Amino acid sequence: MYIITGGAGFIGSALLWRLNAMGHDEIVVVDNLNRSEKWRNLAKRRSVDYLHRDVFYDLFQRNALPWKVTAVAHLGACSSTTENNADFLMENNFRYSRDLCRYALDKGARFINASSAATYGDGSQGFDDDPSLISRLLPLNMYGYSKHLFDLWLLRENLADALVSLKFFNIYGPNEYHKGYMQSVAAKAYRQIITGGKLDLFKSTAPNLNDGEQKRDFVYVKDCVSLMIWLLEHPDVNGVFNVGSGKARSFNDLGRAVFAALERQCRIEYVDMPASLRGKYQNFTQAEMGWLKRAQCPVQFSSLEEGVGDYVRNYLEKEDPYL
Numbered sequence: 001m002y003i004i005t006g007g008a009g010f011i012g013s014a015l016l017w018r019l020n021a022m023g024h025d026e027i028v029v030v031d032n033l034n035r036s037e038k039w040r041n042l043a044k045r046r047s048v049d050y051l052h053r054d055v056f057y058d059l060f061q062r063n064a065l066p067w068k069v070t071a072v073a074h075l076g077a078c079s080s081t082t083e084n085n086a087d088f089l090m091e092n093n094f095r096y097s098r099d100l101c102r103y104a105l106d107k108g109a110r111f112i113n114a115s116s117a118a119t120y121g122d123g124s125q126g127f128d129d130d131p132s133l134i135s136r137l138l139p140l141n142m143y144g145y146s147k148h149l150f151d152l153w154l155l156r157e158n159l160a161d162a163l164v165s166l167k168f169f170n171i172y173g174p175n176e177y178h179k180g181y182m183q184s185v186a187a188k189a190y191r192q193i194i195t196g197g198k199l200d201l202f203k204s205t206a207p208n209l210n211d212g213e214q215k216r217d218f219v220y221v222k223d224c225v226s227l228m229i230w231l232l233e234h235p236d237v238n239g240v241f242n243v244g245s246g247k248a249r250s251f252n253d254l255g256r257a258v259f260a261a262l263e264r265q266c267r268i269e270y271v272d273m274p275a276s277l278r279g280k281y282q283n284f285t286q287a288e289m290g291w292l293k294r295a296q297c298p299v300q301f302s303s304l305e306e307g308v309g310d311y312v313r314n315y316l317e318k319e320d321p322y323l
């Protein structure tokens with residue numbers, strides 16, 4: 001039995017989509033649907049059960065899950081970079097992850113954890129996933145810190161060779177629609193362009209950086225899923241790994257890609273960055289992806305233009321935009 005925590009969320013439901021396409025139905029979805037629209041991500045998918053995250057936690061803590069668990073993809077967490085309830089993030093993102101990891105390893109199950117590029121902070125320490133460098137990182141927000149704590153814990157417990165923790169960079173793609181403010185810039189750009197004919201991007205706050213030339217490692221969710229499938233099939237490959245395209249692209253590039261996919265003339269304007277983001281904003285991210293070659297992983301990542309083109313034309317422009 002596969003367990004996907006956050007299975008109704010962005011990455012989790014995309015993984016569920018791919019597993020279903022491969023003929024896998026023996027999957028339990030764990031999430032917290034509440035009053036959100038996340039349920040729509042499950043409408044076309046197949047699984048044997050759904051459990052609320054608190055019910056699931058109670059069951060595995062009591063060793064009362066009724067299935068033989070073979071793999072756990074732990075993608076469920078609060079992903080808001082502006083969440084300021086530190087106690088909630090410590091419980092939900094760190095302690096839950098730690099306890100579930102222990103359970104999965106005790107059961108001999110494959111464990112894949114979602115970490116984040118937010119752990120790298122302002123990037124002054126680089127974006128190398130070398131385990132010897134992880135302790136130097138200083139996240140800029142509590143979300144990044146909560147993810148960082150798990151990576152530090154697994155290294156301290158000498159567990160990096162027993163599981164995978166993936167530092168996802170800037171993911172975009174279908175099934176992110178419930179995320180509100182935390183949706184990708186690609187999704188926000190599409191709506192702005194459709195409704196107003198233009199795209200607003202933040203002005204640069206760095207003296208030597210032009211407006212819109214802040215750069216991120218944008219990675220398509222379908223590529224992330226392909227990588228996780230490969231890791232599920234290769235339990236001998238373990239460690240703390242980056243997940244990105246390996247190539248930083250500017251927000252201007254992203255905007256131009258959305259305009260091109262819509263076959264519209266590019267019109268970008270620049271607005272002041274909110275005070276709440278100043279000092280907490282990453283002007284550059286780029287995943288060091290050398291581990292792919294070392295692990296002989298054949299997964300190829302889409303270019304920004306390829307990924308955005310598929311997202312816009314085959315999902316955002318459709319009446320049913322879901323995987």
